[in-house]
Every structure is written in structure tokens, then in C-alpha cells.
Amino acid sequence: MKRQLIKISLFLLLVTVTVADVQAQRTPRRRANTTGTTGNTQTGDAGQQQTQQNNNAAAPSGYNPYGNIPIEVDKGSVYSDSAARSLRQDGAYDKSMLNDRTPLPYEHLRWDDALFAEKVWREIDLREKMNMPFRYQGQDDNGNQTFIEILLRAVRSGQVTAFSSNDDRFTTPLDSMSISSLTAGGAADTVPVRDINDPNKIVKYTVTQASFDPNSVMKFRLKEEWVFDREASRMFVRIIGIAPLKTLYLPNGQERGSSVMFWVYYPDLRPILANNDVYNPKNMGMHRMTWEELFEARMFSSYVIKSTLDNPNNRTIRQQIKDPILALLEGENIKERIFNYEQDLWSY
Template identity: 60%
Template sequence: MKNHMIKVCFSLVLGLMFMNADAQRASRKRAANAPATQGVQQTEQTQDVKPPSGYNPYGNIPIERDSTSNTNGVVKKSLRPDGAVDKSFINERTPLPYENLRWDDALYSEKVWRELDLREKMNQPFRFEAEDDNGSQMFFDILMNAIKKDSVVAFSDDRFTTPLAEAEMGNLTSGGPLDTNAVRDPNDPNKIVKWVVSQESFDPKAITKLRIKEEWVFDREASRLFVRILGIAPVKTIQRGNSTQNEVMFWVYYPDLRKTLAKYEVYNPKNLGYGRMTWEELFESRMFSSYITKSTLDNPGNKVIRQMIKDPILALLEGDNIKERIFNYEQDLWSY
């Protein structure tokens, strides 16, 4: 009787074991043969659960953008009159229209490219560092504000054929590549609290030169020599290895820029009041120091002077010869 009971219990245990194994095999088979829609539904459910904003997927460490390094474009206006006299009329200034020059009256015409070294003493107002109600008073910042706010178009060439897109302008005026720095816990130097992504803001002081394209025209009706500035281009100094190179950032059509320049005053170290002129008056009055780098006269190869004359001193002398030739052309038309 005992042996019979032992056999019955043993058979029951074996049966339960086989039933459990069959159930496990059936569940694995159902999972393997499950339809694709279940996988899609499962994926959709996992996609609904989004990670917290500002966290990276490699450890849930927060990533922050350093906004202190990019404060360009913020204009702080004075809440009280910042001066003894009212100068609000400056924002309403408009440049005088140019005198019409007819093609039939153009007896002589020559295009000239000039370069302004902003480090020269006479060109120091171009680098004046100050803030006013209309923004930064540095010339490059005025130029950038005109492009951003006053619908002045930036071009990639001095013939004004290819406008630059906003993304291209952003790349030109970026301070450099993005840099990611780790902020560590002061109590545990091995623990990273967050990552801070920063980028140096563009330094306007890196603009050390300006390039100007202009045309000299002798009008036989007025019997005088006119000069018309056609374009202005900032030149950025780039350090590459042991050498420095000058690179034109963009060109701006000067007649489009005149309205903006008429609303900004030029720094005058001798008189900070009524003796200050506008930037438009400065360019029209030729109150800057420059040297000629290219001319269309006697230049069939359309080359700059430095390509034809390698010596820098002789190249400067050739630029002075071109300047003197233009001056003598008008003077030699008269006899006294």
C-alpha cells in the first residue's frame, strides 16, 4: 500500500513538472509569433514617454546653454535725459540726395579700391567703444545693426551679385566653435553635475581694416570731379599657424547704408557736443586715412597692386601715384 502511494505522488510531481515546461514553451512560442502591430504599439508607448528637457541620453546629466557669452544686440536705453541738450532729432536725419550724373557728361571715370587701417590715429573713431540709446557706437556694430534691422543686404562679392543668407551671416560673425565644459560637484570632484555649452561672442575689435570701393567721375557739365562710394566691406584678421591673413567678410552697398549712417554720430575727441558729424558726413567729406589697393585704369589683368608689385613699400607708392594721377587729371584741365 505504501509503495502504491509513493508511486502515485511521484507521478503527480512529474506531471506538474511537465505541465509547467509545456506552459513555458507555449509562452515563448506566442511571443516569437506575435504580430508586428504589437511591436508598433509597444514602440509608440515608449515614444510617448519623452525624456526630460535639457538632459542628454548618456546618463541624464543636464545640459545648459551659456547665455552670458552672447549679449550682442541688447540695447539699453537711458531712462532719463542723458545730456544737457535735446538730441532726439538725430534719429530723424536723412542724407542729402546725390546730384544726378549723366552718362553723356562723364568725361572721365575710374574705379578705385581702398583699404582703411582702423589702427591708424585718424581712423580711431571707427573703433570708439561706447553705448548710446541707438546701440553700440562702434562702426562694425552699426554695420551689423543696419543689416539686421534696416533691411540692408550683405553681399559676398564687390559687384553685389550674391546676397548672403542669414545662416551664412551667422557663421561669419560667430565667435568660434561650440565648447562643452563640465561643471563638477564641489563636494565630489569626480561627480559631474551638468554640462555647459558655451561659445565666445564675436569681438568687433577683430575688424582691423575696412575695404571701400568707389568711382571717380569727371562731369563735364559741372566741370568738376565727383567721387561716389559704392561699397564697404569689413576685413577680419585670421590667425592661421604662424601667419595672419586678412579676409573680407561681406560687402554692403553704400547708397543703401547712407540712411543708417546719417543717424549715428562720429566720436570727436576735441568736441563732444555740436562739433560731432554723422558717419554719412564723414564718408562724404573723406575724413579718413586710406591707401589705394586696386584701380581699373591701366590694369587689363584686373589685379590688385600687391599681385603686380610684391614689395609692400613700392605697392604703397604705386597707390600714391594713382591718387596723384586722379588729382592731376582735374587740375590739368584748367589753365591759369
């Protein structure tokens, strides 16, 4: 009995000493914290400001610069590639099988058989009468039939890859954000919507953006190669790339030139062009021509701006010849020299 009482007494004594030690250790810490808070108010305010900044930066997605006023996006100004499809047969005859067309494969050309090969860069000006089908703005189940719209739909949908305009060798593919910035009609604009009864009260803000104007693209640049195949004894021309040129204007509205938007590898684009018809102003029933056939049949008007023929400095014609008339004549001279090369190989 005495042993149990002694053990209990020692245990209570040990607990009392431990509690006293813990309280003695906590007391100076509380005083230090209290002293730091009351004695250095500037440090505390700076810490609160830093905490507030971190909280604001941590949630940028929910941040509204206009407070509680809602912000809406004008869906009418957002470009959409989806076209309204006809719910009935839009025509007197069935054209459903036209969507299954595929381009004919190219004939294989061996390097050993290439007796002559020259690269040529040319531009297609849509203001010329022969190139008017490029500007046809008809609508069908595929959407707008303007050639630039057909090209942009193929790029936006991911069917073909767009490459940077920095060079024409297809070295830098562009992502969707870069394509959107290139084809945007302008910077986004936030417009306040005011209350009808109280003009000083703003009900909401609407974000609008101008849509892309297809009429701003009035030229296309082609990169192609002319090859004389000695096995077939004929000249072949293969389009390598195509690029839309966007017209640039001065602040007074005067045209100051054009710039390349992006490059597209033409063989990748051929299957899309094979499923889109070319506008025929004379007879829409008998045209039976696709965009792929138009390019292969060379049914467009263009002028040469550069070639590798007698061009060791790799410069365009306008860089060598400043006069525009003489530059056009030099382009025609290059066409004639390529044509004469094939003709001079024959003897009659």
C-alpha cells in the same frame, strides 16, 4: 410553419459553413507567422534594430547625448543687439531730434556727361591716427559705437543686406545663419558643471561660445568710382560698397593677413550712418558730424590697392608689385593721376 423551419435550417447551415471556411483560412496564416518568428530569429532581431534606429532618428530634437543630465545655454555668451536705454536724459541738452536725420540725396549723373570714370578700391587701416574714431568703443542708447558694431547691427537687424565676399558686385546675398557664422567668436563649447560636494558627479552641461571681438576687424575696404561730369565741370566720387576685413593669425599668434567678411551696398547703408555720430576727441558738443558725413567729406586716411586705370588684367597692385613700399607708392601715383586729370582740363 414548415416553410419557416426550412428557411431557418438553411440559414443556420449557411452560417456554419461560412464560419468554418473563415477559420480554415486564418489557421495557415497564423502558422506561417509563427514559423517565421521562431525559425528566423536573426531577421526578427534585425527588424527590431532597424525599428529602434528609426525611432531614434525620428526625434532628434528631444535627443540628449548626456542622458538625463540637463543641458543649458550660457546666455551671457550669446550676442545680443539690444542696448540698455537710458531712463533719463543722458546729457545737458536734448538730442532726441538727431535720430530723425536723413542723408542728402545724390546729384544725378547722366551717362552721356561722364567724360571720365574709373573704379578704385582702397583700404582704411584703423591703426592710423586719423582713423581712430572708427575704434571708439563708447556706449549710448544705440549700443556700442565702434564702427564695425554699427555695421553689424544694421546687417543683423535686416536694415541692410550683406553680400558674399566671393565678389564685390553684390551678386549673392547672405542669410542670417551665414552672418552668424561669420561673426561668431568661435565654435560652441560644452562645459560640464560638477557637484561641489562630489567632484565626480556632473550636475549639468553648459554650452558657451566666445563673443565676437570687434578688435579683430582692423581694416575696411571701399569700392568707389570717380566720375568727371562735364555738365558740372567737376569730379564726383561715389562710394559703392564697403566691406570689413577680419584679421587672420597663425597658430603662434603672428598676423598672416586679412580676409573680407562680407560686402554691403553703401547707398543702402547711408540712412543708418546718418543717425550715428562720429567721435570727436576735442569737442563732443561741436562735432555735429555723422558717419555719413565723414565718408562723403573723405575725412579718413586710406591707400589704394586696385584700380581700373591701366589695369587690363584686373589685378591688385600687390599682385603686380611684390614690394610693399613700391605698392604704396603706386597707389599714391594712381591718386595723383586721377587728381591731375581734373586739373589738366582747366587752362589759366
